[in-house]
Amino acid sequence: MKNNNSKLAxxxxxxxxxxxxxxxxxxxSENLKELSYIFxxxxxxxxxxxxxxxxxxxxxxxxxxxxxxxxxxxLENLLPYGPYLIINTTQNKFVLRTRKGIIREGICSTGxxxxxxxxxxxxxxxxxxxxxxxxxxxxVDPIWIKPDWAxxxxxxxxPPRNHPDRLEYGTLGDYALTLGDGYLIHGTLYQxxxxxxxxxxxxxxxxxxxxxxxxxxxxxxxxxxx
Amino acid sequence: MKNFIIKLQxxxxxxxxxxxxxxxxxxxxxxLVGAFILFGIIPVSSEVSKITSEFGIxxxxxxxxxxxxxxxxxxxxxxxxxxxILKSALSLSKTDSISLLIDLNDSLAILSxxxxxxxxxxxxxxxxxxxxxxxPVYLRDSLYSGPFPVKDELASxxxxxxxxxxxxxDTTEASxxxxxxxxxxxxxxxxxFALDNNLVIEINQEEQDLAGSKRAYREFNRNYSxxxxxxxFAQLKDKSAPSYLYRLKIFxxxxxxxxxxxxxPIKPYVLVRY
Numbered sequence: 357m358k359n360n361n362s363k364l365a366x367x368x369x370x371x372x373x374x375x376x377x378x379x380x381x382x383x384x385s386e387n388l389k390e391l392s393y394i395f396x397x398x399x400x401x402x403x404x405x406x407x408x409x410x411x412x413x414x415x416x417x418x419x420x421x422x423x424x425x426x427x428x429x430x431l432e433n434l435l436p437y438g439p440y441l442i443i444n445t446t447q448n449k450f451v452l453r454t455r456k457g458i459i460r461e462g463i464c465s466t467g468x469x470x471x472x473x474x475x476x477x478x479x480x481x482x483x484x485x486x487x488x489x490x491x492x493x494x495x496v497d498p499i500w501i502k503p504d505w506a507x508x509x510x511x512x513x514x515p516p517r518n519h520p521d522r523l524e525y526g527t528l529g530d531y532a533l534t535l536g537d538g539y540l541i542h543g544t545l546y547q548x549x550x551x552x553x554x555x556x557x558x559x560x561x562x563x564x565x566x567x568x569x570x571x572x573x574x575x576x577x578x579x580x581x582x
Numbered sequence: 583m584k585n586f587i588i589k590l591q592x593x594x595x596x597x598x599x600x601x602x603x604x605x606x607x608x609x610x611x612x613x614l615v616g617a618f619i620l621f622g623i624i625p626v627s628s629e630v631s632k633i634t635s636e637f638g639i640x641x642x643x644x645x646x647x648x649x650x651x652x653x654x655x656x657x658x659x660x661x662x663x664x665x666x667i668l669k670s671a672l673s674l675s676k677t678d679s680i681s682l683l684i685d686l687n688d689s690l691a692i693l694s695x696x697x698x699x700x701x702x703x704x705x706x707x708x709x710x711x712x713x714x715x716x717x718p719v720y721l722r723d724s725l726y727s728g729p730f731p732v733k734d735e736l737a738s739x740x741x742x743x744x745x746x747x748x749x750x751x752d753t754t755e756a757s758x759x760x761x762x763x764x765x766x767x768x769x770x771x772x773x774x775f776a777l778d779n780n781l782v783i784e785i786n787q788e789e790q791d792l793a794g795s796k797r798a799y800r801e802f803n804r805n806y807s808x809x810x811x812x813x814x815f816a817q818l819k820d821k822s823a824p825s826y827l828y829r830l831k832i833f834x835x836x837x838x839x840x841x842x843x844x845x846x847p848i849k850p851y852v853l854v855r856y
Contacts, residue, residue, distance in 0.1 A: 370606055374613045381617030385814040388622030389826060393712035395623070396630045400718050405655055406647065413654045420661040427668035434675050434697025442700050446841040469742060469766060474749040483742070486845065487678060488696055508749045511756040554763040582680050582693060582700050582845035 439572040441541075443559055443581045445484050448551050450561065452569055460568050463551035465544065465560040466581075472505055480505040482556040489535040489579045494570065498532035498542060500524040505556065529563060531570040535579060541569065625817060625825035629713070632825075637721060659720055667855045670729045671697070674851055681729065681851040682842065684783065684832060691785070691834055693845050701845065703838035706788045709831040714781075717828070722856050729851040734776040736809060737843055738794075738802035739769050769794030771839040772802050774809065775852060780824045783852060785843065787836035830854065 381388060408416070435455050442451045445466040452459045467484035474480075502522045507514045515521040529543015544550070544560040559581075561569060573579075647655070667683075674681045675697035683692040689705040714722070743766035750756040770792050773785040792799055816823045834842070 366602055366606075370609050373606075373610060377610060377613045378617055381614065381621055382814065383811070385621040385625075386810055386827075388618055389626050390712045392618070392622035392626040393716055396626060397716060398630070398634070398718050398721065405658070405720075410651060410654060413651075413658050416658050417654070417661055420658065420665050424661065424665050424668060427665065427672060430672055431668065431675070431697050436698070440698075442698075444701060444841055444845075446844045447837060468763065469744050470764065471744050471746045472749060473746060481744070486680065486847075488698075509756060509759070511750045511753050549763060552763065552765060554765075578698075580695055580698060580700050582695065582841075 436578045438574065438577055440578045440580065441569060441573060443484070443579065445486065445553070445581060448553055450559075450565070450569075452572060459572060460565060462562065462565050464562075464565070465546075465550050465555050466553055467555055467557045468553050472509065474505075474508045478508075480508075480556075484555070484557050484559060484581060485535075485537070485539060486581050489539075489581065491533050491573050491575050491577045491579060492536050493534040493575060494573075495532045495534070497530065498528040498540070500527045503538070529561075529566055531566055533570065533573060533579075541579070542566070621814070626713070629824075629826035633717075633721065663719065663856065667853065670853050674729050674853065677851070679847045679850060680845050681853065682846060683853045683855065684830070685855045687855050691832060691838075691842060693842060701838075701841060703834045703842060705832045705834055707831075707833040709829075711827075711829040713826050714828040714830060719856055722854075729853045730777040730779050730781070731851055732775045732849050733778040734774075734809070735849075736774040736802065736805050738772040738798050739840060739843065741844060741848065743767075743844075767794065768840070769798040771836050771843065772799070772806075773839065773843050774806060775850075776809070776827075777852060780826065780828055781854075782827050782829045783854070784829065784831040785839050786831060786833050787839050788833040789836050793836065 405413070432455075437455075439452060439454045439459060442453065443464060443466065444450070448464055448466055449461065450464045451461045468482045470482045472480045472482065500523070502524055504514050527545060528540065529545075532540045532542040534540055539557055539559075541559045541561060543563055543566045546554070546560075547562060550560065550562055671683065671694070674694070678696075680693055680695045680700065683694060684690075684705075685692060686705075686708055689708070691703045691705055692699050693701040745764050745766055747759075747764065750759055770789075771785075771787045775783045775785070777783065810827075813824075813827060817825050
């Protein structure tokens with residue numbers, strides 16, 4: 357009886373250990389697969405190439421080179437002809453450049469990703485849109501027409517549309533470039549926040565950077581935001 | 583439970599004989615070998631035969647070739663690969679989405695939009711898993727140059743670092759809010775993109791030290807293990823499921839990895855140049 361019990365215990369322990377080994381091996385499947393690759397290989401040169409003679413290969417090479425040149429030319433033609441602006445919304449940096457090289461680079465401020473909740477289902481998300489945008493307009497001494505959220509943020513009553521309380525002078529700096537849907541590239545009074553994601557979606561630049569961007573970009577120039 | 587273990591221990595003590603130990607070790611070894619075959623050899627073998635039959639690889643490729651011909655073949659292969667990359671870049675330039683090109687040749691991760699390179703990050707380290715390392719370059723071309731859409735993704739950071747803010751109740755609270763802007767938390771960056779062609783691309787920060795929350799890092803690691811576990815389980819259940827995942831890991835600076843991940847749309851296109 358005692359012997360039988362011991363056998364049973366032995367079988368139980370062996371079975372449990374085996375299950376644990378299987379589970380552990382399953383967990384380590386990726387390592388086992390890596391190890392298994394020792395036993396497998398592929399030919400280093402494809403068979404259909406091996407059968408070709410040197411002349412045929414030279415011809416293949418020439419044709420390929422020709423197609424590469426065409427593709428490279430087509431890709432180069434995709435680059436803007438004039439200066440363009442690239443904005444990195446994660447690092448809050450900008451690069452003003454042409455095909456040939458960088459004109460100016462520096463820091464900027466972009467959307468804060470704040471979701472302002474005013475209750476009653478009223479919400480605003482302050483993010484800078486990503487993609488390619490042509491400059492739609494250029495403004496000197498821009499006036500900020502304050503949207504509703506600007507009053508909600510300051511806990512002030514929202515005035516009616518076209519009310520003079522909505523107009524604010526000097527906040528946007530000396531210049532603004534319009535990107536559409538109310539988004540602008542403009543200056544700022546809050547120079548200390550440059551380099552940080554603090555805006556309501558617009559792109560803020562320092563005074564000198566803004567002047568340089570304004571002078572180099574024309575209506576139709578491209579702005580790439582990522 | 584404690585009593586049960588003690589009883590079991592006593593019973594085992596009675597069974598610990600040389601024969602018992604040998605039998606136990608033999609069984610465990612057999613289980614290990616079985617597990618190695620089931621979880622290692624079979625999936626790899628099925629992947630290798632799938633590729634061999636799919637691409638009609640002729641073994642003649644192994645025959646001895648004159649060195650000039652090998653050089654010529656390498657050049658043809660290199661040019662054809664570059665050609666396919668340029669073709670893919672051109673096709674991606676027609677979309678409105680930002681895409682990622684991982685150029686292993688020049689060790690660069692490049693973001694591009696409409697054919698314009700927006701951002702470049704120098705890759706400090708590249709790791710391939712064995713399967714990808716063993717895959718000859720002519721097969722990598724056909725299988726992995728792309729462009730391929732990302733099917734699944736895991737990341738230790740949010741795509742959109744949204745901060746929810748309640749509107750202030752009065753002007754005092756409003757001016758306090760304006761004085762100090764609320765900035766998003768900057769966690770460490772580890773990203774996994776699973777492409778729909780069995781390729782898994784991992785973009786990791788090169789910095790060893792963790793700068794952000796350990797909780798986010800642990801959460802990512804949990805999801806990372808779960809991803810591979812689920813894949814291995816699916817492969818056991820379904821014979822048609824991919825049996826092997828090719829893995830490419832690149833290391834770039836933390837902030838650059840963050841820029842790349844946040845710039846890419848959901849389910850972006852990725853292109854790899856070998």
